[in-house]
Amino acid sequence: MRCCVFRRPSQDRPQCRLSRRGRSARTLRRHDCPASDTGHGPTSAGAGTILLEFVDAVAGLDTIVLAVGAGGMFSGIAAVADHFGIRVVGTEPDGSRALNAALAAGTVLDVDVDSIAADSLGAPRVSAAALAWAEATDVRSVVVDDEAIVRARRQLWERHRLVVEHGSATGLAALATRASQPRDSERIGVVLCGANTDPSDLVD
Template sequence: MTITHADVRAAAARISGHTRPVTLTPVDPGAFGAAVQGWLALESMQHTGSFKARGAFNFVRSHVERDAMPEAGVVIASGGNAGLACAWAAARHGVPAAVFIPETAPAVKVAKLRDLGADVRQVGSEYAEALEASQKYAAESGALESHAYDHPLIAAGAGTLMEEIVAALPGLDTVVVAVGGGGLFAGVAASALEHGVRVVAVEPEGSCALHAAVAAGEVVDVPVRSVAADSLGARRASRTALEWALQDGVRSVLVPDEAIVAARRTLWDHRRLAVEHGSATALAALTSGAHRPAPGERVAVIVCGANTDPSDLVRAS
């Protein structure tokens, strides 16, 4: 495996005291089925509004500790959330950060990036185009390349979330997690499977790089057409994610955009949680029936990001 449970534990030690512990809240009885016990893991309350802060801090801190951070700082391509996290982590260490994002990135994310002091550069309409531009910038400037999901330090940092969940919820049976490029999924799987917890990996039907890779037995490029594409819009999953997806105890499911929109609305109507469509994707697996928990199954659903414009939710209330 490209990352191991030991990598996740090392990341947990490195970021301890610098990130917020995950907030866990029980779901109303019957929400996942009459006999199912469920919790929401509100990582949307993390620094910068998503789980990405964990991996970004682990990445930056590791390089600073090894005196491996160049004067030009760090550069990353992102749909928005990874860029926010990278800019935040870099600022915490006094390191310059350049963030390349698609022109289609939500304005709320662009504004937050600038507030964090990042050098923001909008390129193309998809993540892959921003990535290509960021790689060119790194080659010309000498900046350290980070990645939105495909790096061992990023994935291991994301996995620290699962370490906190299993510590708080002994006897947990299943964790449900949304997948874009697979960094969060890989880290969560490395931790969850070590603790005997099953993993349900959830993707939009129109943006399913991991599901396609599992079907093909290798990473493949996929088209990206989903309401959740701003955060789950990777054209291909990481090899690390595929390795973990092929392990026993992991299931990959798809949900339609309609279910994602409905799940996002449910989180607002019942909890007043304004989250991204990508963040509602995990819950959509349960509300749509893509994953049906068995009676008595103890389930945690990761709500991974809140960098959204809530005006459509508020207007419809």
């Protein structure tokens, strides 16, 4: 699997970010996003700008892979992805699978949380908005175990010198373990974040 990393450019000024958030908010309104009904509206609109950056940077993007917690970021990205015809793969740890369980049950429900990625993905239930988007669009939900998450996080450090939280490494883990299997010539983006992490455990 070939990996190409792009980062938000240093000249990314606040007005540019506001412009993207406006585009994302309009997409959410145009699609009558249910996120606004559960308090995720501003969060989802802001998160939707992540995919707008991918669209601007990667021509012909087919699929976006992201980790799912309570569903605020997921709802925004799913709305924008639906607008652009981009497939979404939502990934979760096996020990914190709120979206996966809700999809299986057809309703939001509480789940037990026991995962190394619980600091960022440890929501006991996914939002109704996230479930609605997952059911209404072509979203695939996959789960991976903690060992795969740890390996993916270390791989990002050793190969690319990227420090990410365990939660966002869940997306790469889904690809590395083939829990999510790319199609031939599929162009895939993976959302990564390094906020909730301690880089000291990456140093031998």
